[in-house]
Amino acid sequence: GAVVSQHPSWVICKSGTSVKIECRSLDFQATTMFWYRQFPKQSLMLMATSNEGSKATYEQGVEKDKFLINHASLTLSTLTVTSAHPEDSSFYICSAYRQGYNEQFFGPGTRLTVL
Amino acid sequence: AQSVTQPDIHITVSEGASLELRCNYSYGATPYLFWYVQSPGQGLQLLLKYFSGDTLVQGIKGFEAEFKRSQSSFNLRKPSVHWSDAAEYFCAVGDRGTYKYIFGTGTRLKVLA
Numbered sequence: 411g412a413v414v415s416q417h418p419s420w421v422i423c424k425s426g427t428s429v430k431i432e433c434r435s436l437d438f439q440a441t442t443m444f445w446y447r448q449f450p451k452q453s454l455m456l457m458a459t460s461n462e463g464s465k466a467t468y469e470q471g472v473e474k475d476k477f478l479i480n481h482a483s484l485t486l487s488t489l490t491v492t493s494a495h496p497e498d499s500s501f502y503i504c505s506a507y508r509q510g511y512n513e514q515f516f517g518p519g520t521r522l523t524v525l
Numbered sequence: 526a527q528s529v530t531q532p533d534i535h536i537t538v539s540e541g542a543s544l545e546l547r548c549n550y551s552y553g554a555t556p557y558l559f560w561y562v563q564s565p566g567q568g569l570q571l572l573l574k575y576f577s578g579d580t581l582v583q584g585i586k587g588f589e590a591e592f593k594r595s596q597s598s599f600n601l602r603k604p605s606v607h608w609s610d611a612a613e614y615f616c617a618v619g620d621r622g623t624y625k626y627i628f629g630t631g632t633r634l635k636v637l638a
Contacts, residue, residue, distance in 0.1 A: 442624065453615060454569075454628045503568060507624045512557055512576055514619070514626060518568040 412438050414506050416517035423494055424525055431489045431520045433504030439484035440506035444514060445477075448501040460487045494524045527552050529618055531629035538606050539637045546601040546632050548616030557619035558599040559626070560590055564612045572614075575599065586610070611636040 413436040423429050433443055441462045446454040458479050459467045466479035476498075478490040487506075491498055501521055505514035530549045538544055550556065557576055561569040573584025580592040590601045599616060616629040 444625070451633075453630045454626075456625060456627075459623075459625065505626075512619070512621075512624070513559070513571075513574060514624065516561075516569045516571075521566070 412506070412508050412511065412515040414504065414515045414517040416502075416504055416520050418520060419518065420521040420523075422523045422525060425495050426493055428490055428492045429494055429522060431491075431502055431504075431522070433487045433489070433506070433517055435485045435506040435508075435515070438506070438508050440487075440508060441484060442507040443481060443487040444505045444507070445479060445487075445489050446503045446505070448503060448519075450501075454503060457489075491522065494522070496524045498522065499524045527618075527627055529616055529627050529629035531614075531616055531632050533632045534630070535633050535635065537635040537637060540608050541605050544601075544603045544606045544610070544634070546614050546616075546634070548599045548601065548629055550597050550599070550616075550618045550627075552597070552618055554621065555594065557621060558590075558592060559617040559619065560584065560588070560599070560601045561615045561617060562586075562612045563615065563631075569615070572601070606634075606636055608636045608638060610634060 415434045417432045443460040445457045448454045457472045460479045460481040462481045468474045481487040503519045505516045528551045559574045560572040572588045573582045575582050575592045582590050614632045617626045619626050
């Protein structure tokens with residue numbers, strides 16, 4: 411199968427600090443990865459599309475300066491939440507598109523709590 | 526506008542009863558179609574998917590879904606629900622060009638013993 415991992419699985423940080431979340435495709439190369447945000451008891455909302463070697467494409471309403479995305483290799487994309495505040499607390503899920511499979515493969519998610 | 530609608534926010538069924546979760550979409554062209562299940566605090570698990578061909582799709586855990594182009598629907602069914610099926614279910618459409626997904630709002634399933 412196609413496995414996608416996320417690290418860390420959960421993180422607690424203080425308001426004003428930055429947090430980095432890693433998303434890795436373990437057994438395939440992914441030129442495109444996606445980042446989603448899910449509030450409690452709500453659906454997944456696409457935040458941005460991450461393309462290897464180029465700038466991420468952000469969805470309308472997502473602050474690109476706050477949610478920094480880097481896709482430096484074909485197996486790794488990172489999401490950095492800068493100057494985190496309590497309202498940034500959420501479940502962040504990444505996915506990786508595998509060429510030829512026509513679908514995204516999802517990571518297990520990262521629970522971010524900002525105090 | 527492109528959208529995915531899951532009309533039922535909550536559904537409660539008795540164990541052993543049949544289940545149907547509804548999903549309707551509004552999209553320019555026939556997208557890829559998916560059903561996912563999510564347990565509390567967990568990630569998504571793919572139940573089944575439709576790309577083309579046979580409109581009745583079989584998935585894992587005894588689930589199936591039927592694509593009806595005329596109704597822009599992709600309803601999920603299971604003939605006999607188990608207590609372990611209690612979870613949140615999401616329908617999603619995938620763009621055939623960009624592979625971006627739009628998720629429905631989800632249906633929370635409760636199973637009575």
